[in-house]
Amino acid sequence: MYIRKKDKKLFEDIDSNICLPHNWNKFISQIKENHNLIIKKIKLKSSYLYYCTNCHIQFEDIKKKINEKCECPNCKKSFLIKSNRLSKYVFEDNLGLLDKYKDYYILRHFELKSYYDGTMITTDVCEYGRQIFDDNFYQIHEIINSHICNYIGGVSVIHDGYVLDKNWKYFSSYYKSLGNCLIYYPYNIKQLFKYTRWQYSQLWTLAKKEQYFDIAYLLKNYCESIELLIKLKLYKLALCPKTFNRQGSFQDRFGIDKKFLSYMQNHNLDIDELEVLRYSKTKDIRLIRYFSKFDLNRIKKYDINLRNLKKLTNISYQNYNEYIDYLKMSKTLGYNMKDKKIIYPKDVIKEHDKVLKIYEMNKDKSINDAIKRKYKKLCKNTYQTKKYIIFPAKDINSMIDESKQQNNCVKTYCEDYANDICDIYFMRLNSNKNKSLVTIEVRDNKVVQQRTKNNQDTTKEQKLLLKKWENKILKVR
Ligand SMILES: [Zn+2]
Numbered sequence: 001m002y003i004r005k006k007d008k009k010l011f012e013d014i015d016s017n018i019c020l021p022h023n024w025n026k027f028i029s030q031i032k033e034n035h036n037l038i039i040k041k042i043k044l045k046s047s048y049l050y051y052c053t054n055c056h057i058q059f060e061d062i063k064k065k066i067n068e069k070c071e072c073p074n075c076k077k078s079f080l081i082k083s084n085r086l087s088k089y090v091f092e093d094n095l096g097l098l099d100k101y102k103d104y105y106i107l108r109h110f111e112l113k114s115y116y117d118g119t120m121i122t123t124d125v126c127e128y129g130r131q132i133f134d135d136n137f138y139q140i141h142e143i144i145n146s147h148i149c150n151y152i153g154g155v156s157v158i159h160d161g162y163v164l165d166k167n168w169k170y171f172s173s174y175y176k177s178l179g180n181c182l183i184y185y186p187y188n189i190k191q192l193f194k195y196t197r198w199q200y201s202q203l204w205t206l207a208k209k210e211q212y213f214d215i216a217y218l219l220k221n222y223c224e225s226i227e228l229l230i231k232l233k234l235y236k237l238a239l240c241p242k243t244f245n246r247q248g249s250f251q252d253r254f255g256i257d258k259k260f261l262s263y264m265q266n267h268n269l270d271i272d273e274l275e276v277l278r279y280s281k282t283k284d285i286r287l288i289r290y291f292s293k294f295d296l297n298r299i300k301k302y303d304i305n306l307r308n309l310k311k312l313t314n315i316s317y318q319n320y321n322e323y324i325d326y327l328k329m330s331k332t333l334g335y336n337m338k339d340k341k342i343i344y345p346k347d348v349i350k351e352h353d354k355v356l357k358i359y360e361m362n363k364d365k366s367i368n369d370a371i372k373r374k375y376k377k378l379c380k381n382t383y384q385t386k387k388y389i390i391f392p393a394k395d396i397n398s399m400i401d402e403s404k405q406q407n408n409c410v411k412t413y414c415e416d417y418a419n420d421i422c423d424i425y426f427m428r429l430n431s432n433k434n435k436s437l438v439t440i441e442v443r444d445n446k447v448v449q450q451r452t453k454n455n456q457d458t459t460k461e462q463k464l465l466l467k468k469w470e471n472k473i474l475k476v477r
Contacts (some may be wrong), residue, residue: 034092035114087118096182105133111157137219143168236270312344326352329359337410370418393424405436445474
């Protein structure tokens with residue numbers, strides 16, 4: 001791909017004017033330390049033997065499950081437990097290093113990759129892309145080098161020894177980007193933002209406390225709440241600063257009493273967890289985390305206690321929609337929505353299905369009642385000649401019967417008929433009033449459909465009669 005000369009020059013200038021900061025290797029080692037495992041080796045008499053790939057010591061411990069976390073008694077770090085039959089495991093982290101050249105900000109993207117081969121862990125770090133921003137943090141270029149391998153559905157980074165390829169190419173397009181949720185190198189950020197509008201932002205603290213967030217988003221959409229939230233040690237909330245960019249008291253800003261602040265700090269609550277805390281006002285972190293994925297707005301009007309909901313029902317993210325439907329139907333059916341047995345069903349799906357059946361039956365009943373009322377109203381339009389009679393459908397059963405006899409779909413009109421969207425009439429022979437002949441749909445006092453058996457058209461005689469009926473009876477009313 002052709003690279004504009006002006007851009008090529010810029011990419012080269014950046015390369016010759018930036019370098020890795022002196023704490024870079026320390027930063028890499030910190031991240032790399034998480035790329036370790038506890039290997040479950042053999043069963044001893046009453047315990048198991050484990051091996052820590054971080055500090056290379058063996059230790060005895062009780063039986064623990066594979067894929068659970070375990071703390072090494074020597075280095076005090078927690079890692080995943082894996083079987084000693086495991087022959088391959090890969091860790092990947094994406095790191096971001098901010099830098100500045102003239103009026104440009106540069107975000108350098110690195111991948112840190114560690115391989116476990118059944119005996120030891122080796123790690124490699126590789127720079128594969130860069131974003132170049134203007135001084136308002138709007139992106140100007142997104143560039144990659146040959147370490148990026150493009151394939152349908154994504155990109156991957158090829159590690160082939162660390163020799164930086166400086167042959168930069170354009171990358172960004174409508175449907176793909178490098179993405180900038182990264183672990184940021186925190187130690188140069190304060191210096192970088194000196195004398196800028198971000199000089200009090202505290203983003204360097206956030207970069208130490210939080211991994212994987214979008215720093216470019218925060219810089220581009222900078223607001224004063226970022227500094228405040230980070231200073232309050234509400235790091236996860238600082239990732240959604242716009243929501244909290246309000247004036248007023250703590251209550252006004254966070255929608256909750258200030259006495260909850262230390263709890264919010266201790267658990268570094270995110271925005272979804274705060275929502276549950278606001279709703280439940282209970283300091284139960286397991287409960288809060290459990291319900292943080294749920295849209296609690298949907299149960300607000302039912303006065304549900306989350307602790308009871310969790311304890312008395314089998315509520316889960318998978319059956320939450322059914323639970324909402326269940327509450328809605330129960331309310332429509334006039335159930336007592338203060339009754340614990342009603343609002344906390346032991347088995348959500350089972351009760352949902354039960355109530356749905358009752359609901360459907362009652363729905364038919366209310367439709368039938370409405371049709372009966374309509375019949376009474378429309379009876380005045382009944383029309384009789386020597387040969388024919390036209391009269392309104394009198395209930396659901398008569399419509400089902402008409403459907404069956406005529407082989408048409410008039411029964412599906414029940415709801416529309418009941419809700420005054422259309423009127424349904426039958427034309428029959430005086431000599432045989434129980435046998436279907438013509439099904440008639442009327443809208444706004446006009447015949448819009450007239451069908452005989454199997455949706456065939458009416459005879460000339462029937463048509464003339466319907467026209468007469470429409471003009472003489474329907475239109476004059
Ligand atoms: Zn260890």
